[in-house]
Amino acid sequence: MKDETKCLHSGYTPKNSEPRVVPIVQSTTYVYDSTDDVAAVFDDPTKSLIYSRFANPTVMAVEDKIADLEGGVGAMCTTSGQAASLLSVLNICSAGDSIISTPQIYGGTINLFAFTLKKLGIEVIFIPEDATDEEIDAAFKPNTKAVFGETIANPALAVFDIERFANIAHKHGVPLIVDNTFATPILCKPFEFGADIVIHSTSKYMDGHAVQVGGVIVDSGSFDWTNGNFPELTEPDESYHGLVYTEDYGKAAYILKARMQLMRDFGCYPAAHSAFLLNLGLETLAVRMKQYCENAQTVAEFLAGSDKIESITYPGLPGDANYELAQKYLKGASGVISFVIKGGRDNAVRFMDSLKLASNEVHVADIRTCVLNPASETHRQLTDEQLVAAGIEPGMVRLSVGLENIDDILEDLKQGLDKVEI
Numbered sequence: 001m002k003d004e005t006k007c008l009h010s011g012y013t014p015k016n017s018e019p020r021v022v023p024i025v026q027s028t029t030y031v032y033d034s035t036d037d038v039a040a041v042f043d044d045p046t047k048s049l050i051y052s053r054f055a056n057p058t059v060m061a062v063e064d065k066i067a068d069l070e071g072g073v074g075a076m077c078t079t080s081g082q083a084a085s086l087l088s089v090l091n092i093c094s095a096g097d098s099i100i101s102t103p104q105i106y107g108g109t110i111n112l113f114a115f116t117l118k119k120l121g122i123e124v125i126f127i128p129e130d131a132t133d134e135e136i137d138a139a140f141k142p143n144t145k146a147v148f149g150e151t152i153a154n155p156a157l158a159v160f161d162i163e164r165f166a167n168i169a170h171k172h173g174v175p176l177i178v179d180n181t182f183a184t185p186i187l188c189k190p191f192e193f194g195a196d197i198v199i200h201s202t203s204k205y206m207d208g209h210a211v212q213v214g215g216v217i218v219d220s221g222s223f224d225w226t227n228g229n230f231p232e233l234t235e236p237d238e239s240y241h242g243l244v245y246t247e248d249y250g251k252a253a254y255i256l257k258a259r260m261q262l263m264r265d266f267g268c269y270p271a272a273h274s275a276f277l278l279n280l281g282l283e284t285l286a287v288r289m290k291q292y293c294e295n296a297q298t299v300a301e302f303l304a305g306s307d308k309i310e311s312i313t314y315p316g317l318p319g320d321a322n323y324e325l326a327q328k329y330l331k332g333a334s335g336v337i338s339f340v341i342k343g344g345r346d347n348a349v350r351f352m353d354s355l356k357l358a359s360n361e362v363h364v365a366d367i368r369t370c371v372l373n374p375a376s377e378t379h380r381q382l383t384d385e386q387l388v389a390a391g392i393e394p395g396m397v398r399l400s401v402g403l404e405n406i407d408d409i410l411e412d413l414k415q416g417l418d419k420v421e422i
């Protein structure tokens with residue numbers, strides 16, 4: 001099946017007389033005929049359902065759909081994108097380990113990596129994307145367990161050179177984890193370029209309608225965990241009666257460990273109703289992504305021609321620093337544009353406050369057009385140094401182009417820019 005078809009049909013195939021739409025199984029628990037039956041499920045929780053803290057049929061239908069869209073062997077939903085980032089790392093790192101990440105990633109991920117993981121004893125080594133292969137090689141330590149990057153960085157809009165970083169990671173015997181939130185599998189499938197694990201904040205384009213926060217981890221099934229660097233996957237798990245993930249679950253070892261061990265213990269699993277809503281968003285993801293790209297391209301070309309704009313970043317614009325990478329990795333440059341208004345933060349705020357159609361909100365990738373000033377909003381916890389490293393200037397506006405008629409979007413931006421004096 002092609003992506004448009006997978007969006008509608010993957011993950012749930014009703015049998016004779018069953019509901020057309022994936023049902024909401026609003027139940028915490030599942031009934032068995034005998035104690036022996038329950039015991040058997042505890043022995044191998046992948047055989048059936050035990051408890052909705054780590055598996056639920058509605059959520060699993062969505063997981064299967066996303067795994068299919070990304071081309072992976074399995075997926076696990078989480079209650080937020082943050083939880084997905086956290087568990088994707090914790091699944092292979094313990095206190096005393098390290099990972100390598102580019103600094104051009106979502107602000108919340110920087111906080112998680114630079115502060116919270118540090119408190120847990122996991123070091124994150126930040127290496128800029130334009131570092132040479134030799135510089136990146138030199139950053140690896142014997143305890144380095146993964147490399148992390150973001151397909152289209154939020155909000156710097158740098159396109160991650162997935163293939164290059166995958167090759168470097170594999171040379172050192174560790175997987176590449178890619179946050180594919182802004183691209184979605186419709187615009188980029190990181191596994192095709194060598195990534196091993198993909199995560200998403202499903203709160204963005206996948207949900208699309210700003211109705212529920214969520215995340216997902218997807219496993220490509222292609223990384224060899226038996227290379228000696230990942231004893232947690234190849235040695236008996238004491239918390240699961242000595243089960244060995246790579247032996248018992250083969251290609252799906254990583255994602256099943258995440259579910260059986262981490263989700264069991266942390267319990268950040270979405271409710272069935274949230275998964276149902278996410279599924280509605282996923283059904284139209286492919287058609288929506290095409291329109292976001294088309295609208296954003298038109299808006300980017302319009303902004304590039306305005307004398308009120310100091311600089312604009314949109315990987316779909318020829319001449320953009322990331323244009324070549326976008327041509328290689330993306331089927332479209334997605335719906336988010338960053339630009340710097342002349343006159344710094346004050347003018348950025350004046351412009352944003354003048355908008356009538358676009359809303360000023362802490363969200364992105366919504367079906368409605370919205371704007372945000374990262375320096376004073378999402379990224380306000382970052383130091384100036386971290387802001388620069390993440391590619392953010394004080395006067396930067398992050399514009400998330402929605403699916404309104406393009407004429408209305410342009411008219412709103414024009415009248416907003418008219419209010420800015422330079």
Ligand SMILES: *Cc1c(COP(=O)(O)O)cnc(C)c1O
Nearest residue numbers: 080081082106154181201203214
């Ligand atoms: C929003 C976002 C996250 C965090 O996701 P939440 O669902 O808000 O927890 C992670 N990565 C990227 C790229 C994001 O845009």
